[in-house]
Amino acid sequence: MKQGATATKSVVITGASSGIGRATAIRLAGNGWRVFATVRENADGEALIAAARGALEAVVLDVRDRESIAAAAREVEARLAGRGLDGLFNNAGIGIVAPVECTPPEALRELYEINLFGQIGVTAAFLPLVRKANGRIVNMGSVGDHIAPPFAGAISSSKAAFASMSQALRLELRTQGICVCLIEPGSINTPAIEKPLGGVEKTIAALPADAAALYGEPMRRMAKTFTANERAGSPPEAVAKVVERALTDRNPATRYLVGKDAAKLVILARFLPEKFLDIAILKKFGLSPQFGKPANAASVSLPSPGRSPETFG
Template identity: 50%
Template sequence: MSGTQSEKNWTGNVLVTGASSGIGRATALALAGRGTRVFAACRKQTDAEAVAAEAVTGRIVPLTMDVTDQESIRTACAIVQAATGSDGLDGLVNNAGIGISAPMEVMDLAQLRAIFEVNAFGQIAVIQTFLPLLRPKRGRIINLGSVGARITIPFGGALCGAKAAFTSFNDALRLELKSEGIRVCLIEPGSINTPAVEKTLGGIDQTIARWSEPMQQRYGAAFRRFTTKATAREVRGSRPDVVAEAICHALASKSPKLRYPAGRDARLLATLPRLLPTAVLDSLRLRLFGLTELASTKTP
């Protein structure tokens, strides 16, 4: 971000969810370094305290919150409200998220529901609960989407689907809150090297072992190649700080963008679906992940 001096030293009160690692942690530290008081929300108190201890400014307040637990959200909101008083929040960064890769045919429905609970429904629960704290100062809502919401990849239907749903939620909120002066911005990361890479793409042997024998035969080899390619792309991706800078700009700029593609390949991947016919885009995606055998139609 090449922001103004006021943006670089922007202060206020901001809640960041999913602050234990990766983009959330980088965002909390970047904001604290600018003089912002950050409420760093993590599922585990020890993780939140570790983030707070890392901030040399002492501007991070550790907070325990599980976005899938309404009581946990209400308790966290009460703590933030007591700490901020009539000032309320200047910003809310919805970053908490989880992911899993698998063929749609073998996707465990309980895991699929869990991904939507965290990545979509949990985010709305947080927004609904904290909106009263944002209204006094017309605070901003910064939602973490993904370029995957625009360009779904094979074996990524669960995460891309949840992010696509959250993108629609984001757009509705932006329109509904515009008259109140509450800006709603969407951050769309591309390839980012974070600890989430291992959580989302790791454990391939264990994942395949849980499938039935026919499903292992049908998808196993292709899924292994996809995982190898996808992991390599993410490891070569941008640092989380790149996304944190985009978030800081969205919070502090007088004229924030509605959407912020951020990180390696983000702009390219966001643009390709608008330029290429679907059939061409399908072929490109399959080749990208070494899945050319899936591009041919098999005859009985």
């Protein structure tokens, strides 16, 4: 950011209707930032404005829709009236809880459209405004960049891909004076944590009988353990505080870990031999680490087209 500026700093936050995005929007608005909080529905924007006591501005944006992204960028540019954008926080995202072999391609494509392609599209659309202010880009990653839990392959792989894109972008923009930071939360207690637990039964019900027999009980255990871990995690306000640091630190880090278990998980991923890491992950999620062929596991058929696992975000 330009040093010595006295004008109000501005930031665009995607996925601001709930959870981390909402907490970040309210925090930054309360600390004097001009916040453009993006939501998919006008009603969500009105609720967010009310929660922030009118201290922020809502912008409708659907990261899956290129025209929606372009329209939002034009709207923010017009509101800034010639000024640049000091920060962009790419936060929008969804998740899928499902076995890899039973995740329909169309569901995986939608997840990647939101978690990866949409973030790239938003970045490209707002980058001219960020460049104008020598601003910063903060991307929402996850400790799932480093560890892929069972039944979370879709979201973990998308986050790993986004982390790689974030690194490349950071190097590409370095000589332009634009910092790019990645936030990597561990367990965070947000409203989204209830969705895997509530949605897992729908996902299991949509599986063919043989797949449900193989994966049903392990999925229930994983969802239950995951939800318990998240409930015991840090509040979204803890992430919001770190996002503000990433936007304002004089010498920002390339990655910021946040959450009670984030550092521990990343250290395990980096230094524990992979075979031992596999065992640790399975035990963490209440699953058996024993290697062997399950009974009646000759083959598993994929779900029929149009039957997608439950998503959360």
